[in-house]
Amino acid sequence: MTRQKLCERHYTMNTSKTLPRAAALLAVSLLALTGCAATAAPASEDSKPAGDVVTIEDAWVKSAPDGMSAGFGMLENTGDADVTVVSVESDVSPMMELHETVENEAGEMVMREIEGGFVIPAGGELALEPGANHIMLMGLEGPLVAGDEATFTLTFSDDSTYEFTAPVKDYSGANENYEESDDEGMDH
Amino acid sequence: MPAPAEGARTGPGRSTRRQFLLGGAVAGIGAAAAIGADYALNRSNTEENTAPSTPMNGDEKVPFFGAHQAGIDTAAQAHGVFLGLDLNDGVDAAALVRLMRILTDDAARLTQGRPALADSEPELALSPARLTITFGFGPGLVARAGAAGPGWLAPLPAFGIDQLQPKLSDGDLLLQVNGDDPLTVAHATRMLLKDARGFATIRWTQQGFRRAYGTERPGTTMRNLFGQVDGTTNPEPGTKDFDQVVWAEDGWLAGGTGAVIRRIRMDLDKWDRLDRSGRDASVGRSIANGAPLTGTKEFDEPDFEAKTAIGFPVIPQFAHIRRARGDDSERIFRRAYNYDERPLGAEVSESGLIFVSYQADIESQFIPMQRRLDELDLLNEWTVPIGSAVFAIPPGCAEDGFIGDSLLS
Numbered sequence: 001m002t003r004q005k006l007c008e009r010h011y012t013m014n015t016s017k018t019l020p021r022a023a024a025l026l027a028v029s030l031l032a033l034t035g036c037a038a039t040a041a042p043a044s045e046d047s048k049p050a051g052d053v054v055t056i057e058d059a060w061v062k063s064a065p066d067g068m069s070a071g072f073g074m075l076e077n078t079g080d081a082d083v084t085v086v087s088v089e090s091d092v093s094p095m096m097e098l099h100e101t102v103e104n105e106a107g108e109m110v111m112r113e114i115e116g117g118f119v120i121p122a123g124g125e126l127a128l129e130p131g132a133n134h135i136m137l138m139g140l141e142g143p144l145v146a147g148d149e150a151t152f153t154l155t156f157s158d159d160s161t162y163e164f165t166a167p168v169k170d171y172s173g174a175n176e177n178y179e180e181s182d183d184e185g186m187d188h
Numbered sequence: 189m190p191a192p193a194e195g196a197r198t199g200p201g202r203s204t205r206r207q208f209l210l211g212g213a214v215a216g217i218g219a220a221a222a223i224g225a226d227y228a229l230n231r232s233n234t235e236e237n238t239a240p241s242t243p244m245n246g247d248e249k250v251p252f253f254g255a256h257q258a259g260i261d262t263a264a265q266a267h268g269v270f271l272g273l274d275l276n277d278g279v280d281a282a283a284l285v286r287l288m289r290i291l292t293d294d295a296a297r298l299t300q301g302r303p304a305l306a307d308s309e310p311e312l313a314l315s316p317a318r319l320t321i322t323f324g325f326g327p328g329l330v331a332r333a334g335a336a337g338p339g340w341l342a343p344l345p346a347f348g349i350d351q352l353q354p355k356l357s358d359g360d361l362l363l364q365v366n367g368d369d370p371l372t373v374a375h376a377t378r379m380l381l382k383d384a385r386g387f388a389t390i391r392w393t394q395q396g397f398r399r400a401y402g403t404e405r406p407g408t409t410m411r412n413l414f415g416q417v418d419g420t421t422n423p424e425p426g427t428k429d430f431d432q433v434v435w436a437e438d439g440w441l442a443g444g445t446g447a448v449i450r451r452i453r454m455d456l457d458k459w460d461r462l463d464r465s466g467r468d469a470s471v472g473r474s475i476a477n478g479a480p481l482t483g484t485k486e487f488d489e490p491d492f493e494a495k496t497a498i499g500f501p502v503i504p505q506f507a508h509i510r511r512a513r514g515d516d517s518e519r520i521f522r523r524a525y526n527y528d529e530r531p532l533g534a535e536v537s538e539s540g541l542i543f544v545s546y547q548a549d550i551e552s553q554f555i556p557m558q559r560r561l562d563e564l565d566l567l568n569e570w571t572v573p574i575g576s577a578v579f580a581i582p583p584g585c586a587e588d589g590f591i592g593d594s595l596l597s
């Protein structure tokens with residue numbers, strides 16, 4: 001079984017069961033509007049490295065005793081070309097993924113690793129937030145407690161990087177539904 | 189590393205509100221999207237100076253960062269919530285730093301009309317309406333920090349008139365949330381409590397009110413539910429007098445103050461049986477305008493020597509203002525709120541005053557006055573203190589600091 005399929009099965013959002021279908025569709029259409037699914041245009045030759053033009057506002061990460069967690073914030077690209085975040089690292093979790101949230105065939109909102117990374121449009125921004133795109137911490141090395149800070153390093157398609165810190169906050173949302181908790185390697 | 193290690197959270201001049209709301213739309217919650225769009229429209233109006241001619245009270249902000257915490261010398265807002273929290277076992281000095289960093293960040297954002305981080309109702313943060321959030325430290329918190337507080341940081345001495353309920357008294361951490369909009373206050377309170385939940389539990393909550401915003405000129409002395417003008421002798425914020433009465437000067441509390449919060453039940457049903465002259469005499473002031481019985485206007489100085497034609501003091505010996513008056517060092521700054529709860533049984537009122545006073549030194553400024561009132565004050569006939577708590581209010585903080593950093597760093 002591929003990792004992606006596992007993710008689709010495991011990261012079903014709790015909210016999907018009560019979210020009206022119209023709202024879910026709206027979510028998907030808005031996601032599409034932001035250009036998440038598009039591929040980045042190649043940067044022009046005189047563009048600055050992506051790591052120099054991208055910042056994050058209001059970054060935070062959800063507290064968790066162990067297992068998985070997620071990071072959020074508003075990514076902003078002040079450059080004149082689209083940039084693509086292709087990977088992320090963190091000091092608190094050796095295994096990290098970039099996740100998107102999409103509607104599956106059953107009409108549920110599911111989270112899965114995004115193909116091709118996060119595209120931040122030129123002069124635009126990309127929201128990372130509960131129920132939408134987010135940074136997934138797949139295996140915490142220790143408890144993430146409220147008020148601590150975690151460091152993240154984004155790597156872009158041009159190999160440049162951007163490092164930021166995010167405070168840890170207690171948060172009741174952003175839940176993954178671990179329905180098949182007997183699956184190996186995904187216990188929580 | 190090509191990027192700043194700090195990330196971009198403190199980047200200057202950034203329009204985070206708009207960004208957050210655009211983010212809200214992306215979240216796909218229908219209502220959030222609609223409100224976000226509405227807000228974006230309003231905002232663009234403002235930016236083009238085509239805002240409505242009447243400024244909205246909801247947009248008014250009280251600065252958060254500074255030498256002193258806001259909510260003390262701030263003209264009292266219409267609504268006040270006071271919460272006493274008990275720290276969980278095991279919350280040590282390091283945990284207190286984490287807690288106060290989070291709460292400071294919440295307060296810095298919410299008071300400026302920005303959602304807190306991880307705010308699940310960000311739209312409720314957009315109209316601060318002079319929201320202030322003030323933190324106070326009880327004796328237990330200072331002990332957890334491994335520090336020493338001022339000598340007065342302890343429960344007040346027991347007074348004869350007290351009928352204190354433990355569930356309305358004391359506490360390790362004070363959250364004081366004041367604002368002119370009750371919905372904003374409720375949201376801010378909940379946001380703070382959500383972030384404190386991992387560290388502390390609620391011991392008591394007190395909710396109070398004054399006149400609604402716009403009913404009276406700001407700075408008008410409040411009236412309590414007895415109808416009394418309450419707080420006439422307050423020093424005036426912004427004066428040297430106020431600074432001397434309120435702000436502490438020593439140690440980690442420099443720039444802070446001491447807070448006394450007492451829940452005083454007022455027996456309105458019994459007060460109903462007292463006629464007008466009796467009401468005036470009990471306080472020593474005219475109920476009508478707050479003037480001392482020896483004067484005609486609220487701020488006239490009372491003449492405690494004045495005698496009636498038959499030789500009795502005009503301001504009786506038992507009058508509240510005579511008993512409260514001490515020497516010049518025994519002065520406090522009052523900033524009370526009324527409460528009016530649901531009555532039980534045959535009574536038609538369950539009301540009172542959330543007495544709140546700030547003073548640099550509770551031992552020398554507040555306690556002598558309260559001892560005199562305990563011994564004799566006709567108002568005691570109609571009032572009973574049922575809750576009491578003392579907190580050290582730490583100073584304000586800089587943008588890169590947090591409330592309590594002078595104690596916890």
